[in-house]
Amino acid sequence: MNIKNYINGEFVNPIKNQWIDNYNPSIGEVYGQIPNSTEEDIEKAYQAANEAFPSWSKTTLDERSSILSKIAQLIKEKLDVLAEAESKDNGKPLSLAKAVDIPRASSNFQFFANAITQFASEAHESVGFNAINLTLRQPIGVVGCISPWNLPLYLFTWKIAPAIAAGNCVVAKPSEVTPMTAFLLGEICNEAGLPKGVLNIVHGLGNSAGQAIIAHPKIKAISFTGGTNTGAHIARTAAPMFKKLSLELGGKNPNIIFADCDYDKMLSTTIKSSFANQGQICLCGSRIFVEESIFEKFKEDFVKKVSELKVGIPFDSETNVGALVSKQHLEKVKSYINIAEEEGGVILFGGERVSVNGAENGYYLQPTIIQVDSNKCKLNQEEIFGPVVTIMSFKTQEEALTLANDVSYGLSATLWTNNLNRTMQMSQELQAGIVWVNTWLMRDLRTPFGGTKASGVGREGGFEALRFFTEPKNICIQY
Numbered sequence: 403m404n405i406k407n408y409i410n411g412e413f414v415n416p417i418k419n420q421w422i423d424n425y426n427p428s429i430g431e432v433y434g435q436i437p438n439s440t441e442e443d444i445e446k447a448y449q450a451a452n453e454a455f456p457s458w459s460k461t462t463l464d465e466r467s468s469i470l471s472k473i474a475q476l477i478k479e480k481l482d483v484l485a486e487a488e489s490k491d492n493g494k495p496l497s498l499a500k501a502v503d504i505p506r507a508s509s510n511f512q513f514f515a516n517a518i519t520q521f522a523s524e525a526h527e528s529v530g531f532n533a534i535n536l537t538l539r540q541p542i543g544v545v546g547c548i549s550p551w552n553l554p555l556y557l558f559t560w561k562i563a564p565a566i567a568a569g570n571c572v573v574a575k576p577s578e579v580t581p582m583t584a585f586l587l588g589e590i591c592n593e594a595g596l597p598k599g600v601l602n603i604v605h606g607l608g609n610s611a612g613q614a615i616i617a618h619p620k621i622k623a624i625s626f627t628g629g630t631n632t633g634a635h636i637a638r639t640a641a642p643m644f645k646k647l648s649l650e651l652g653g654k655n656p657n658i659i660f661a662d663c664d665y666d667k668m669l670s671t672t673i674k675s676s677f678a679n680q681g682q683i684c685l686c687g688s689r690i691f692v693e694e695s696i697f698e699k700f701k702e703d704f705v706k707k708v709s710e711l712k713v714g715i716p717f718d719s720e721t722n723v724g725a726l727v728s729k730q731h732l733e734k735v736k737s738y739i740n741i742a743e744e745e746g747g748v749i750l751f752g753g754e755r756v757s758v759n760g761a762e763n764g765y766y767l768q769p770t771i772i773q774v775d776s777n778k779c780k781l782n783q784e785e786i787f788g789p790v791v792t793i794m795s796f797k798t799q800e801e802a803l804t805l806a807n808d809v810s811y812g813l814s815a816t817l818w819t820n821n822l823n824r825t826m827q828m829s830q831e832l833q834a835g836i837v838w839v840n841t842w843l844m845r846d847l848r849t850p851f852g853g854t855k856a857s858g859v860g861r862e863g864g865f866e867a868l869r870f871f872t873e874p875k876n877i878c879i880q881y
């Protein structure tokens with residue numbers, strides 16, 4: 403199954419005709435090839451975007467809205483094909499791709515189809531000066547969108563939808579590890595009547611195709627989701643070129659559980675916040691802190707529930723935990739489990755690779771729970787990004803807050819308590835861009851989304867995203 407770049411509304415081979423193997427992680431085998439694009443391909447994509455920009459940026463909001471709605475509708479209609487492609491490419495359970503990834507990709511387009519028709523700016527009357535100030539929020543031009551492999555179409559469209567809704571044209575690169583649904587999106591955009599060149603999808607490696615996008619002198623803004631180290635590299639390259647940057651990076655999120663919580667809801671949600679998508683979600687609550695009085699009970703109940711999770715092939719409807727995305731990533735996650743004991747950790751459950759019948763070469767790993775006695779260990783300081791959580795107890799609210807914030811990341815936090823004062827006191831002090839209280843991963847797309855500290859710069863979502871993808875201009879008129 404060879405896929406091609408989508409440039410100027412057409413599917414084309416990479417100019418230098420270089421290709422990369424694409425793996426199916428559930429069986430550990432190559433199932434196709436993708437373009438290993440070079441800067442020549444990025445230049446071609448930029449030219450197409452640049453040529454499309456004058457007319458696209460002058461379309462009415464209703465014209466844009468109706469095309470984005472059509473894309474949203476087509477994604478919905480193609481749910482099964484897209485979900486199977488996503489599951490095959492990423493290793494996640496098909497049930498998850500059907501329930502979360504693909505519906506959210508459709509919602510991303512539908513949300514910004516609606517939002518752009520409501521996006522307004524402000525005017526300021528300079529009283530006494532016979533002057534009025536208008537703020538225009540104009541599209542930037544050609545922008546770059548680069549996305550990771552964990553939620554491929556979900557995060558790819560989360561950037562593309564607001565970018566084109568705001569009137570920009572896009573050079574987009576999905577992760578080379580999970581290119582398939584991005585490829586299928588190109589066909590959907592043509593079917594929806596998106597004018598050629600508005601969206602260009604180029605496949606390839608980060609340090610070549612990706613690097614060509616961030617270094618391109620005329621691609622004026624970069625929206626990136628991925629690892630913190632990569633984000634830092636992108637900032638070093640793009641900042642001196644004065645590009646606008648939105649960096650949604652890694653996380654090492656605390657899940658803080660007080661004895662006064664709704665215990666059963668907490669337990670069932672914590673299974674999800676720990677192991678959904680094989681723990682490969684930047685928002686997973688990978689550091690679990692439990693109030694001392696319920697620590698032993700929680701430990702026992704949590705281990706029991708996790709031991710009942712089924713690790714299996716993604717297309718099996720019984721599967722709760724699928725394959726990790728690649729051999730390299732499985733080895734990275736395993737390397738953290740291997741240092742658990744030397745760090746004074748105790749593996750309460752899991753830790754081993756799983757050999758799944760009929761898919762012995764797949765990248766499967768048990769959901770793993772490690773009890774640690776310090777928040778200073780690597781297991782609690784570094785993003786593992788796999789089905790691995792640590793647990794430790796705390797005595798007081800102050801101690802829990804200190805533990806939660808004592809990490810370089812600041813993306814999200816989850817808090818389980820029914821004490822209102824505690825909720826507000828802790829939510830204000832937690833160093834995070836998102837705080838969930840008595841829930842996890844509940845998402846209202848109007849809200850600002852993003853992290854602080856090593857979790858990134860800028861916010862996505864709602865009007866934050868439309869502001870990122872536009873340039874404000876103040877026009878002051880005296881009369």
Ligand code: TXE
Pocket residue numbers: 548549550551552575576577578606607608609611612613614616627628629630632633635636650651652653683684785786787
């Ligand atoms: O991200 P990368 P990966 C974390 C997680 C994971 C780590 C690496 O810890 O293990 O990041 O994952 C492109 N110029 N998260 O490898 O390398 C690359 O091709 C331009 C958290 O997926 O950052 C891909 O398309 N682009 C994160 C994208 O960047 C470059 C979700 C992400 O790749 C580039 C995923 C360069 N020099 C991983 N180098 C989250 N916050 O959700 C790479 N890329």
